Amino acid sequence: MAPDRAGLPRALTQRRAGLDRAPLRKTEAGPNHGGGGSTMSWYRNVVWFVKGLREYTRSGYESASKHFDPADLEVDVAGRSFLITGSNSGIGKAAAKEIARRGGTVHLVCRNKERAEDAKGEIVTETGNQLQSDNLGRGNIFLHIVDISNPKEIWKFAEKFKTEHKLNVLINNAGCMVNNRELTENGLEKNFATNTLGTYVLTTALLPLLEKEADARVITVSSGGMLVQKLNISDLQSGSGTFDGTMVYAQNKRQQVVLTEQWAKTHRSIHFSVMHPGWADTPAVRSSMPDFYQKMKNSLRTEAQGADTVVWLAVSSEAAKLPSGLFFQDRQPVPTHLPLARTHSPPGDEEKLMEMLEELSQKFKSISPGSPQCC
Numbered sequence: 001m002a003p004d005r006a007g008l009p010r011a012l013t014q015r016r017a018g019l020d021r022a023p024l025r026k027t028e029a030g031p032n033h034g035g036g037g038s039t040m041s042w043y044r045n046v047v048w049f050v051k052g053l054r055e056y057t058r059s060g061y062e063s064a065s066k067h068f069d070p071a072d073l074e075v076d077v078a079g080r081s082f083l084i085t086g087s088n089s090g091i092g093k094a095a096a097k098e099i100a101r102r103g104g105t106v107h108l109v110c111r112n113k114e115r116a117e118d119a120k121g122e123i124v125t126e127t128g129n130q131l132q133s134d135n136l137g138r139g140n141i142f143l144h145i146v147d148i149s150n151p152k153e154i155w156k157f158a159e160k161f162k163t164e165h166k167l168n169v170l171i172n173n174a175g176c177m178v179n180n181r182e183l184t185e186n187g188l189e190k191n192f193a194t195n196t197l198g199t200y201v202l203t204t205a206l207l208p209l210l211e212k213e214a215d216a217r218v219i220t221v222s223s224g225g226m227l228v229q230k231l232n233i234s235d236l237q238s239g240s241g242t243f244d245g246t247m248v249y250a251q252n253k254r255q256q257v258v259l260t261e262q263w264a265k266t267h268r269s270i271h272f273s274v275m276h277p278g279w280a281d282t283p284a285v286r287s288s289m290p291d292f293y294q295k296m297k298n299s300l301r302t303e304a305q306g307a308d309t310v311v312w313l314a315v316s317s318e319a320a321k322l323p324s325g326l327f328f329q330d331r332q333p334v335p336t337h338l339p340l341a342r343t344h345s346p347p348g349d350e351e352k353l354m355e356m357l358e359e360l361s362q363k364f365k366s367i368s369p370g371s372p373q374c375c
Contacts, residue, residue, distance in 0.1 A: 040341070040342060041228070043340075043341065044227070044228040044338060044341045044343070045228055047338050047339075047341070048224070048225070048227050048228050048338060051224075051227075051338075052224065052279065055278070055329070055330075056224060056276070056278040056279045056301075057278070057279055057296075057299040057300065057301065058299055058300060058301045058302070058305065059299065060278065060330075061278055061301050061305045061308075061330060064329075064330035064331070064332070065305075065308075065330070068331060069318070072312060072316040072317075072318050072319075072331075073098075073102075073311065073312065073315065073316060075102055075315050075316065075317070076102060076103050077099065077102045077103055077104040077315050078102075078103035078104070079103075079105075080104050080105065080168040080169065081104070081105040081107065081165060081166050081167050081168050081169070082096075082099050082104050082105065082106050082107065082167075082168065082169045082170075082171065082314060083107040083109060083161075083167055083169070083170050083171065083206070084096050084099075084106065084107065084108060084109065084171040084173055085109040085110075085146075085148055085171065085172055085173050085174035085198075085202065086109075086110065086111075086148070086173040086174030086175065087106075087108040087109065087110060087116075087119065087173065088108065088110040088111075088112060088115045088116045088118070088119040089115065089119065089282065089283050089284070090280070090282035090283060090284060090303055090306075091173060091221060091277050091280060091282065091303060091306045091307045091310065092171070092173040092174070092221075092307075093119050093122075093123070093303070094303040094304050094306065094307035095171060095173070095307040095310045095311050095314070096108060096119075096123055097123050097126060097127055098304070098307065098311040099311060099314060099315065100123050100124075100127040100129035100140070100141060101126075101127045101129070102315060103129065103140075104129075104140070104315070105140045105141075105142070106123070106129070106140065106141050106142070107142045107143075107144060107161075107165065107167075108120055108123075108141065108142065108143050108144065109144045109146050109148070109157075109174070110143070110144070110145060110146075111145070111146070111147045111148065111174075112145075113145050116143055116145065117143065120141055120143050123141055124141055129141055142165075144157060144161070148174040148194050148198035148199075148202065149176070149184050149188070149190055149193040149194040149198055150184065150185070150186060150193075150198075151186065151188075151193070151197055151198065151201045151361060151364035151365075152186065152364045154198060154201045154202050154205065155201060155205060155364060155365045158201075158202060158205030158206055159205070161206070161209075162205075162206070162208070162209045165209075166209065166212070166213060167206060167209045167210055167213065167216075168210070168213045168215065168216055168217070169216070169217045169218075169219070169314050169315075170202070170203060170206055170210065170217070170218045170219070171218075171219045171220075171221070171310060171314060172199045172202065172203065172218070172219070172220040172221065172256075173221040173310070174194060174198065175194060175195050175221065175249075175252075176190060176191060176194045176195065176249075177191060177245055177246065177248075177249040178190045178191055178245050179244075179245030179246065180243070180245065181238060181239075181243040181245075186364065188237065189237040189238050189239070189248075191238075191245065191248045191249055191252055192236055192237050192238065192248070192252060195249065195252035195253065195255075195256065196236070196252045196255045196256065196259075196357070197357060197360060197361065199220060199256055199259065200259060200357045200358075200361060201361045201364070203218055203220075203259070203263065204358075204361065207267060207270070210270050211267070211269055211270065215271070215320060216269065216270045216271070217270065217271045217272075217273070217313065217314060217319075217320070218260075218263065218270055218271070218272045218273070219272075219273050219274070219275065219310055219313045219314055220256050220259070220260055220272075220273075220274045220275070221274075221275060221277060221310060222253045222256045222257055222274045222275060222276060222327070223249070223250065223253040223276055224276040224278075224329070225246075225249065225250040225253055226250055226251075226253035226254040226256070226257055226336075227336070227337065227338050227341070227343070228247075228250055228338075228341070228343075229247065229250045229251045229253070229254040229343060230254070230342065230343040230344070230345055231251075231254050231255065231258055231343075231345040231349055231350065231353065232251060233349050233352055233353050233356060236356065254343075255353060256274055257274050257327055257336055258345075258350050258353055259274075259353075259354070259357075260272045260273065260274040260325055260327075261325045261350070262350060262351070262353075262354050263325070264323075264324035264325025265325070268324075270324070271319075271320050271324045272324045272325050273313045273319070273324070273325070273326055273327075273328055274326075274327050274328070275309050275310060275313060275327065275328040275329065276327070276328070276329045276334075277301075277306035277307065277309065277310065278301045278305065278306055278329070278330070279296065279299075279300055279301060280300055280301040280302065280303055280305065280306030281293075281297065281300040281301065281302060281303065282303055282306070308330075308331070309328055309329065309330060309331050312331050313328060319331075
């Protein structure tokens, strides 16, 4: 992967996937980039990339895992229900397998029906979970076809889901990075629609269901890339200035951190967390970032290593003992800002983000189309 002037890898176009949150490139400041000027952008990216080489690679995981307690994951979660978006490949599928192995009821929420069915078959075969059944004689692995970039579909799906299932843990894993500004059928910028608004709508819609259960949790798979961004609410859909998909993605991931912090303040009966999986060897990286993959393939984490903290946050009793609303990396809460990076935002901006997302999400609630497919 060719370096830019800062010596950082150039991020290549990445299409819809649960990405491994790979290196970001230096950009000039602008409406889409969180501000701070080109010098500050350079500083943030350099500090972040050096941190990534030390912590986000396979060796970083191996170093951190020396302090893990294996007993944390020696649990039986039979009877608990987990919903995982973007679970047909990569980190989402790896997390689904680990939860299924521990007896959990797993709801796979995916966009592509064919790939999702393949993933479901693989999970059932490897874990044997489907051989178990609930009190209605159904298996424990469910598949739901929903496009997380489509808020109409999400609202409709959630309303139907609430009448048919219980939910203990929601894992917001689906994400995308599109390097050219594209609009969805609803007229929404695609990165924002999937990463931010989709996460907001699904979580908001399912909060009443989660609040009925003991030890309810919401885990959002974000990215360490958000560390280079300051929350910017002036242009949520990146309609002005030069469009940089990499930085738009990082801004969305900063927004996910803010969402988690705000939800934790207002929904005390649910444990919220957000996490960075590190740089992992996923299908999205191999197909969408071939140059980066070729240079870094011997240093990338496995999918299971990338999913480890997701699983830990979802099933371990230790995770629930920590305060709600924290950002995690390798089973530890970590800062949400780089030192001296000037990425802190006024509390008013964070509250305004929630208001803007609520207003926008409601526009799609009453005009939902027919129910998404479920099998």
